Amino acid sequence: MEIKVISEKCNGCKICIEKCPFGAIEMDANGKAFITERCNLCMVCVKACPVQAIEAIGERQKKTSAEGKDIWFFAETKRDKISYVSYELLNFARNISSQINQKVCAVLFSTKSKGEELSQQLISHGTDRVYLVEDETLAEFRHDIYVCLTANLILKHKPNIFLASATMLGRSFIPQVAARIKTGLTADCTDLKIDSKTKLLLQIRPTFGGNLMAMIMCENYRPQMATIRPKTIDEAPVIPGYKGEIIQESYKSFSPTCRVELIKKEKTEQTIDIQESEIIVSGGRGLGDGKNFDMLKKLADLLGGVVGASRAAVDAGWMPYPHQVGQTGKTVKPKLYIACGISGAIQHLVGMQTSDYIIAINKDSNAPIFKVANLGIVGDIFQIIPAMIKKIENNN
Amino acid sequence: MKFIVCIKQVPDTMEVKIDPKTKRIVREGIPSIINPYDTYALEEGIRLKERFQGESIAITMGPPQADASLRECIAMGIDSVILLSDRAFAGSDTLATSYTLSQAIRKISDVSLVICGREALDGSTGQVGPEIAEFLGFPIITYVKEILNIANGFVECVRLMEDHYETLKSPLPAVITVIKEINEPRLASLKGLLKSKKANIPLWTKNDLGGEDKSYGQDGSPTKVADIWAHEIKKEVKIIQHDEPEQSAEEILNQIKDWGFAIKWK
Numbered sequence: 129m130e131i132k133v134i135s136e137k138c139n140g141c142k143i144c145i146e147k148c149p150f151g152a153i154e155m156d157a158n159g160k161a162f163i164t165e166r167c168n169l170c171m172v173c174v175k176a177c178p179v180q181a182i183e184a185i186g187e188r189q190k191k192t193s194a195e196g197k198d199i200w201f202f203a204e205t206k207r208d209k210i211s212y213v214s215y216e217l218l219n220f221a222r223n224i225s226s227q228i229n230q231k232v233c234a235v236l237f238s239t240k241s242k243g244e245e246l247s248q249q250l251i252s253h254g255t256d257r258v259y260l261v262e263d264e265t266l267a268e269f270r271h272d273i274y275v276c277l278t279a280n281l282i283l284k285h286k287p288n289i290f291l292a293s294a295t296m297l298g299r300s301f302i303p304q305v306a307a308r309i310k311t312g313l314t315a316d317c318t319d320l321k322i323d324s325k326t327k328l329l330l331q332i333r334p335t336f337g338g339n340l341m342a343m344i345m346c347e348n349y350r351p352q353m354a355t356i357r358p359k360t361i362d363e364a365p366v367i368p369g370y371k372g373e374i375i376q377e378s379y380k381s382f383s384p385t386c387r388v389e390l391i392k393k394e395k396t397e398q399t400i401d402i403q404e405s406e407i408i409v410s411g412g413r414g415l416g417d418g419k420n421f422d423m424l425k426k427l428a429d430l431l432g433g434v435v436g437a438s439r440a441a442v443d444a445g446w447m448p449y450p451h452q453v454g455q456t457g458k459t460v461k462p463k464l465y466i467a468c469g470i471s472g473a474i475q476h477l478v479g480m481q482t483s484d485y486i487i488a489i490n491k492d493s494n495a496p497i498f499k500v501a502n503l504g505i506v507g508d509i510f511q512i513i514p515a516m517i518k519k520i521e522n523n524n
Numbered sequence: 525m526k527f528i529v530c531i532k533q534v535p536d537t538m539e540v541k542i543d544p545k546t547k548r549i550v551r552e553g554i555p556s557i558i559n560p561y562d563t564y565a566l567e568e569g570i571r572l573k574e575r576f577q578g579e580s581i582a583i584t585m586g587p588p589q590a591d592a593s594l595r596e597c598i599a600m601g602i603d604s605v606i607l608l609s610d611r612a613f614a615g616s617d618t619l620a621t622s623y624t625l626s627q628a629i630r631k632i633s634d635v636s637l638v639i640c641g642r643e644a645l646d647g648s649t650g651q652v653g654p655e656i657a658e659f660l661g662f663p664i665i666t667y668v669k670e671i672l673n674i675a676n677g678f679v680e681c682v683r684l685m686e687d688h689y690e691t692l693k694s695p696l697p698a699v700i701t702v703i704k705e706i707n708e709p710r711l712a713s714l715k716g717l718l719k720s721k722k723a724n725i726p727l728w729t730k731n732d733l734g735g736e737d738k739s740y741g742q743d744g745s746p747t748k749v750a751d752i753w754a755h756e757i758k759k760e761v762k763i764i765q766h767d768e769p770e771q772s773a774e775e776i777l778n779q780i781k782d783w784g785f786a787i788k789w790k
């Protein structure tokens with residue numbers, strides 16, 4: 129909807145200027161009223177004009193809660209440490225903040241003994257303000273409590289943008305926060321931009337199995353919320369001497385309760401998180417058999433890396449699911465990714481294409497994996513990989 | 525005890541194309557399937573009612589054609605189904621979708637558990653489950669890989685997180701989202717197929733659901749798709765083919781060293 133002055137009808141009485149609650153009407157050089165960008169579409173002027181010279185064009189849009197300030201991110205922790213995903217969010221938030229000139233604020237849940245130290249770490253990487261909630265129950269992810277605290281902090285301080293990581297934790301509780309606030313949430317974004325004209329957040333994400341990219345906006349509700357796929361951006365570096373403030377928020381004041389009881393916590397069989405490794409040697413259907421992964425494991429060990437797998441290899445039972453790279457597995461961004469016997473279906477590529485360096489070995493010179501490789505070797509993995517292993521071993 | 529399974533009909537994503545002019549997804553000629561993740565939810569719904577008695581009900585919000593997917597649910601062994609379909613639901617994002625589904629679930633008495641897939645193939649947001657939980661005021665357990673027991677008004681499940689499992693106990697009614705490790709979905713039985721052909725699929729529209737008009741469809745959807753484009757990858761690539769595997773191995777290791785990785789070899 130748009131509010132417009134019909135110049136021919138305007139008699140220059142200025143009643144509308146007095147009535148406008150947003151100071152959004154001015155007089156032009158010809159003594160006629162005109163509407164400026166400050167207009168909030170409230171329609172007060174339309175009703176106030178004694179000569180019906182102001183009209184509303186188009187349908188009325190909701191401006192329900194479209195106000196907010198600052199860019200917030202949820203600082204995820206793991207075993208009492210700031211998780212790397214938090215620094216990735218911080219990097220995105222800082223990129224945006226330079227374009228809309230708003231503060232970058234973290235929401236941090238911590239136990240009492242660690243809150244101050246973790247907050248200082250966030251600040252040293254470029255966070256302007258940390259909203260810190262401390263309580264012993266916050267050592268573990270308690271879904272209901274996280275929803276309650278996050279939603280209440282948002283309602284209290286009204287951020288403009290709220291980012292969280294698309295980890296299993298973020299994807300579990302953030303949607304419920306969005307539903308409680310009644311705002312939009314864009315899942316699993318791989319890029320964020322600011323629209324230069326409207327200053328709205330442009331949320332970019334793969335969709336339809338990675339075949340398409342979509343740009344999503346949330347115009348009329350605040351905060352503009354998004355979860356961000358891990359490993360799509362570098363971590364924010366330390367900025368020496370960066371200053372920020374810590375706002376202590378009282379846990380009790382929000383009286384959180386948890387309906388679901390945690391009975392037991394146990395490690396999965398897999399002890400390494402492939403997302404945290406700098407080198408990944410990945411295998412696909414080309415390996416032909418589960419036991420051939422031993423060869424990849426050996427190479428990965430020699431290079432100081434870990435083993436990843438395509439979905440075809442995981443579905444065949446050759447590697448456990450936590451090693452799966454791609455759309456339905458993990459997104460990884462190691463320094464070096466070596467793809468062995470992987471064709472490079474789009475669902476695999478979206479999970480690894482932002483790796484710093486990619487090497488692909490495939491006997492089919494037309495395999496799409498070669499589109500993303502810095503170095504593509506056409507050849508047989510059963511000959512090349514043993515040769516690599518031999519060369520490294522002979523040297524040591 | 526009723527077990528509600530939320531399923532979505534999705535296009536088979538491997539074959540998606542977009543019209544470059546209208547930026548709309550070309551749906552003609554693309555087969556529709558039950559979201560593969562939801563088949564695990566369906567299987568679990570059927571197993572739970574076999575284990576603990578009660579009724580399994582599949583619901584979906586979608587266009588009238590979605591009734592074909594509901595027939596597949598019946599063929600698999602789901603007791604009854606409901607189709608939520610109305611022009612007013614068009615343009616729903618996850619918030620409006622979960623509102624609509626939760627309004628329908630509210631109308632069903634004696635619900636114990638709402639089961640969703642981990643995410644849909646098309647949007648892959650995984651947001652609908654947690655948002656339904658919020659609208660219904662039910663507790664939720666995400667990424668469930670095993671239901672240990674349902675007894676005395678509680679459900680006990682094991683859920684997967686990135687690097688650990690958690691055993692959790694929630695009061696009923698509750699929402700869970702399930703992952704593929706939870707079970708092996710069964711195929712339709714002959715008896716089921718016959719039943720599904722004859723079944724009459726109940727249709728609920730906005731009028732049946734009540735609630736606030738402005739929470740449905742486009743009006744109830746805060747997010748808007750502003751643009752959509754095909755995913756392209758552009759990169760400088762060096763592709764090499766050597767006769768001898770030793771040469772290839774040498775080339776790779778040299779390159780790795782050039783990039784600054786500290787490995788040594790002869």
Ligand SMILES: Cc1cc2nc3c(=O)[nH]c(=O)nc-3n(C[C@H](O)[C@H](O)[C@H](O)COP(=O)(O)OP(=O)(O)OC[C@H]3O[C@@H](n4cnc5c(N)ncnc54)[C@H](O)[C@@H]3O)c2cc1C
Nearest residue numbers: 412413414438439440454455456457469470471473491509
């Ligand atoms: C919704 C959806 C989600 C998906 N999610 C994922 C995901 O998360 N991750 C994922 O990986 N896939 C995913 N897929 C599957 C994806 O489409 C592909 O099917 C899969 O990645 C193929 O795995 P692959 O490359 O190992 O197997 P193939 O496509 O069979 O490729 C094997 C390759 O090995 C080569 N090869 C064979 N023998 C040798 C040899 N001796 N030496 C050298 N090369 C050899 C062949 O030339 C071939 O290119 C998804 C699909 C869908 C529909």
Ligand SMILES: Nc1ncnc2c1ncn2[C@@H]1O[C@H](COP(=O)(O)O)[C@@H](O)[C@H]1O
Nearest residue numbers: 530531585640641643644649650651652
């Ligand atoms: N239109 C729908 N009708 C019924 N269930 C749905 C619908 N959309 C999503 N769901 C459920 O919510 C889960 C997550 O979907 P999504 O949030 O779209 O990725 C799916 O696996 C379904 O169980």
